[in-house]
Amino acid sequence: MRTISYIEAINEAMREEMQRDENVFVLGEDVGKKGGVFRATDGLYDEFGEDRVLDTPLAESAIAGVAVGAAMYGMKPIAEMQFADFILPAVNQIISEAAKMRYRSNNDWSCPLVVRAPFGGGVHGGLYHSQSVEAIFANQPGLKIVVPSNPADAKGLLKAAIRDPDPVLYFEHKKAYRLLKGEVPNEDYVVPIGKADVKRSGEDLTVITYGLMVDQTLKVAEELQEEQDISVHVLDLRTIYPLDQEAIIEAARKTGKVLLITEDNKEGSIIGEVAAIVAEHCLFDLDAPIKRLAAPDAPSMPYAQSLEKDFMVTPDQIEAAIVELAAF
């Protein structure tokens, strides 16, 4: 095992998959010489050349659509959106084309591509460099959506996404890039898509979340265990579409109290669907109403530091929500 950062894990996954399979290539804005605005593709241009680490025109629909065409030809493109906020011009290509390709052609054509997009707030990015846009795509059968919460998952999920025969959206939390460090295996491995993961076993209540909120929840849970003897069970969704229903049901039943957390706006978010799954399957196992903690239903977080902080889900809010639910 080695300890690396979340962004190093992403970089390693791409490098190893490009070494492993000559059909894998990266395209996006400034991914080449510069190595990406966050340097996620750092070093790949030097190792694999300009054809396999392709700087594209500033046009997101073309980035996604060219990837669709290349994937139909048999390549395994990794299309980078510079920020998840800028994926919207590519939505038609992702939803109308990539997601439906296999189904609409009755399995004649397929579209094995990965779209990587840095999402999430807390980096002074203002309205358009902070959003969580995953819910836009999370009712589109044909797509798979993954969100890693630590370096090991980041690497294993990206490798799985690249090897997947269908289109995968890979949302990576930009605040996690250098904030999160962790151990990753030395050998080649994948983290299976479609499987949630118990990140902490506990008895009193269950938190189900994903992305950067996992790390925040784990820290809060540790403190609460020591300070207030509250035992928190934490399920990391990892794949947010399609959801791992079995794991969600099992985690909810284990404690009978469920707190759902997302940093996305509350209404219409991923956790609403998780709540529906719990409500459908676990009503008589619950000891308290399902509780949700999310960002407010305002368009996106402001740029000013104090206002951004006010908008975001914080460790204090997580702690308060857990304590309240534990006492129910």
Place this chain on the structure above:
Amino acid sequence: MTVSHKEANLTDQQALDIYFSMLRARRVDERLWLLNRSGKIPFVISCQGQEAAQIGAAYALDLTKDYLAPYYRDLGVVLEAGMTIQDVMLNAFAKAEDPNSGGRQMQAHWGQRKNRILSGSSPVTTQVVHAAGVALAGRMKRDDFYTFVSLGEGSSNQGDFHEGLNFIGVHQLPVITFVENNQYAISTPYDRQVASATVAQRATSYNMPGEVVDGTDPIATYIAVKKARESGRPALIEALCQRLTPHSSDDDHRIYRTTEELEDDKQKDGLHHYEQYLVEQGLLTEELKAEMEATLKREINEATTYAEQAPYGSVEDNLRYVYAEGEKL
């Protein structure tokens, strides 16, 4: 024909083959309308008035290896590329054996991997960036082929047209973008759709040649596409055609077009003019024409009967292929 088939280095037989392909597309299309109007198929969208452009272009390609990203009017193109009349009828009747989609998509949403026809959708012009991706991938693999992508003039206003052609131009990819300008985007005429005098002149912005051709003349279209294909560079070709039918079986073009205009379009019908040309050249005799018509009638009848009697996809399979089945990481 402004240039004869001989001047275009086409043999007499090739000139006749082009005619047969045009006639085949027209007769299949006409049958589709009959089937729609008699309540047997729910929808039809037409190629009538664009056969000369479609067959002239397809004839200039290497259909043993070129990739095609057609749009919904390209019945002539897909038939030339190897889709059979029976396939087209299975598609129209939305039956399980439809190679385009197994009855999942509406009529004329073409796609057939074995003939390198990319699967298309209903939002228009998304295929232009796919063509760029196929061509880019082909270059990366050092494979030698052209990609042919077609669309209507109204569609050329979509962002994907600009994003796709700019990408193709930046990388000088071997892609022929073929705009079949039939003067109408449903009911909206050219001058309300496109600001420039021609679509082809937009090519300047994409660092590729742009050319307007008479899309009612299969030989002129053939020459333009052949030249583009031999250039090794991208090209934007605009073929001026007429739309001889309403937009689709759900449209009535008499609401927005005058009787005189519709009559005038009929006079410009490329199929008719090319037929006259072949008669004048002494190539097309009454007997030969009758033979072609009889062959097509038989094939279309057989295909129609087969498709009508073929089973629909089973409901058991209705939810299959959302994701890959049985493929491992």
